[in-house]
Amino acid sequence: MSSTSSTTSSPGSVARPAGAHLITIVNADTQTIWAATNPNAQHPIPQTGWRLDPGQSVTFAVPQGWGGRVWGRTGCTFSASGSGHCLSGDCGGVFQCRGAGAPPATLAELTLDSFDGLDFYDVSLVDGSNLPMYINTSHRVGPDPVSQDGCYQGSCTKPIVCPGPMQVKAAGQVVACTTPCAAFGGDAYCCTGQWSGRQNCDPAKWPVDYAKLVYKDAEPYAYSYAFDDSATMSCKGDCDYRIVFGTSSNR
Numbered sequence: 001m002s003s004t005s006s007t008t009s010s011p012g013s014v015a016r017p018a019g020a021h022l023i024t025i026v027n028a029d030t031q032t033i034w035a036a037t038n039p040n041a042q043h044p045i046p047q048t049g050w051r052l053d054p055g056q057s058v059t060f061a062v063p064q065g066w067g068g069r070v071w072g073r074t075g076c077t078f079s080a081s082g083s084g085h086c087l088s089g090d091c092g093g094v095f096q097c098r099g100a101g102a103p104p105a106t107l108a109e110l111t112l113d114s115f116d117g118l119d120f121y122d123v124s125l126v127d128g129s130n131l132p133m134y135i136n137t138s139h140r141v142g143p144d145p146v147s148q149d150g151c152y153q154g155s156c157t158k159p160i161v162c163p164g165p166m167q168v169k170a171a172g173q174v175v176a177c178t179t180p181c182a183a184f185g186g187d188a189y190c191c192t193g194q195w196s197g198r199q200n201c202d203p204a205k206w207p208v209d210y211a212k213l214v215y216k217d218a219e220p221y222a223y224s225y226a227f228d229d230s231a232t233m234s235c236k237g238d239c240d241y242r243i244v245f246g247t248s249s250n251r
Contacts, residue, residue: 014059014060014061015061016061017061017063019063019064019113020061020062020063020064021061021062021064021066021112021119021238021239021240021241022059022060022061022062022240022241023059023060023061023062023070023110023240023241023242023243024057024058024059024240024241024242024243025050025052025057025058025059025070025243025245026052026057026242026243026244026245026246027052027053027054027055027056027057027072027245027246028054028055028244028245028246028247028250029054029131029132029245029246029250030054030250031054031074032051032052032053032054032074032076033051033052033072033073033074033131033245034049034050034051034052034072034073034074034076034078034086034089034095035049035050035051035052035058035070035071035072035073035245036048036049036050036070036071036072036073036089036091036097036101037068037069037070037071037097038068038069038091038097038099038100038101039068039097039098039099040066040067040068042065043062043063043064043065043066043067045060045061045062045063045066047060047096048096048097048098049082049091049094049095049096049097051076051095052245062112064112064113065112065113066110066112066113067110067111067112067114068110069100069101069107069108069109069110070107070108070110070243071089071101071105071106071107071108071130071131072089072105072106072130072131072133072245073086073088073089073090073091073101073105074086074087074088074089074130074131074175075087075088075170075171075173075175076090076095078095082094082095082096083095087170087171087173087175088102088104088105088130088168088170088175088176089101089102089105089130090102103127103128103178104127104128104129104130104168104176104177104178104179104182105127105128105129105130105131105176106123106124106125106129106130106131106132106133107123107124107125107126107127108121108122108123108124108133108135108241108243109121109122109123109124110241112239117236118234118235118236119234119235119236119239120232120233120234120235121135121137121232121233121234121235121241122135122221122222122223122231122232122233123135123219123221123222123223123231124222124223124231125215125219125222125223125224126179126223126224126225126226126228127179128166128168128176128177128178128179128182129160129176129177129215130168130175130176130177131245132157132158132159132160132218132219132245132246132247133157133219133222133243133244133245133246134146134150134152134157134219134221134244135233135241135242135243135244136148136241136242136244137235137239137240137241137242138239138240138242139237139238139239139240140235140236140237140239141236141237142236145221145233146221149248150244150246150247150248151248152220152221153220155220156247156248156249157218157219157246157247157248158217158218158219158247158248158249159218159247160177160214160215160218160219161214161218162174162177162214163183163210163214165183165184166178166179166180166182166183166210166214177214180206180208180210180211188205188206188207189206189210191225191226191227198227198229201225201226201227203224203225211224211225211228212224216228221233
């Protein structure tokens with residue numbers, strides 16, 4: 001049995017403490033998602049796991065200076081006490097996460113109030129992907145670089161087409177797409193040996209540019225490999241964040 005789902009809320013219904021930010025997680029996918037964030041010992045929040053059925057969302061406040069990851073878990077089963085397991089993104093078999101999620105999982109990475117009044121955030125597929133994701137911002141200085149339906153510089157969020165050798169299966173179904181390094185090994189895909197470092201790790205020179213063909217073509221704003229630093233975005237102002245699980249066509 002699944003543990004009790006969170007109450008769906010809207011940003012307007014959640015109090016914003018002084019200096020805090022609001023984070024809204026939206027399930028625009030077709031399956032139930034158990035959203036999660038890793039605990040932050042310096043800036044704790046009361047809840048680190050939420051069940052979201054399709055169409056549901058949850059909004060919560062994080063204190064000034066908070067940083068962490070948000071991801072989605074799929075195929076979860078939890079007891080009333082909150083113990084159980086997820087087919088992807090599992091965080092130690094508990095509903096309220098006490099640590100990081102198991103890769104491969106799509107990550108939203110946020111470092112708030114970091115430098116010169118700026119937040120930094122990104123979608124990361126560096127450790128693989130289990131769900132499509134995009135991030136919107138509000139209460140910011142300047143326009144949001146990602147549209148409300150997940151488009152960026154003319155390209156929109158699409159499902160990842162995962163090659164067979166990169167597919168991760170559980171319970172007889174594909175639940176995630178792993179990295180080229182995990183699937184194929186070798187210095188080129190793992191950015192080791194003569195391929196190590198930012199200057200040498202160039203997916204365009206890999207035998208097959210899976211960073212582009214699998215990840216960047218599906219989510220053009222996201223980190224597609226470890227040194228894809230153009231994917232880091234910044235937000236200035238009293239920024240709030242909307243993390244959407246879903247593709248542009250789900251809107």
